Amino acid sequence: MPALTLSQHDPHQLLTEWLRIAIEILDRILVARSTKAVSTLIADPNVIVGLEEGAIGGSISLSDGYIERVQCALDIETTLFWDPVKAAQIEADTALFGVLLASLQEVRV
DSSP: OOOOOGGGSOHHHHHHHHHHHHHHHHHHHHHHHHHHHHHHHHHHHHHHHOOSOEEEOSGGGGSTTHHHHHHHHHHHHOSTTOOOEEEOTTGGGHHHHHHHHHHHHHHHO
8 A cells, every 4th residue: 555645635624633733732831831820829938928728729729630739839849848739729719708798998099
C-alpha cells in the first residue's frame, strides 16, 4: 500500500485535527499558568501570616483535578511554606457570598 500524501487527505479534516491539537496544547499551557498563579496566591500569604490551609472556591474548585494540580505546584515550589489545599465548602457560590458581604458593608456605612 503506497504512503498517503498530503494531497490525498481532506484539507478540512486536516485543519480540524490541527486546530483540535492546538487548542489542547493551549489548554494545557493555560491550566499550568493558572495552577502556578493560584499556588503562589496561597503560598505568599502563608509566608507572612502562617496559614494552616488554603481553600479554593468558585467554579474553578469544581474542575476535575485542579485542586490536586495546585497542591502539586505547592509541593514542587517548596515544602517550607506548604499548605493543604481543599475546595471551599460553598464551592461555586463563593463569589455570591463576596457580593453579599460587600453589599452588607455598604449598608452599614
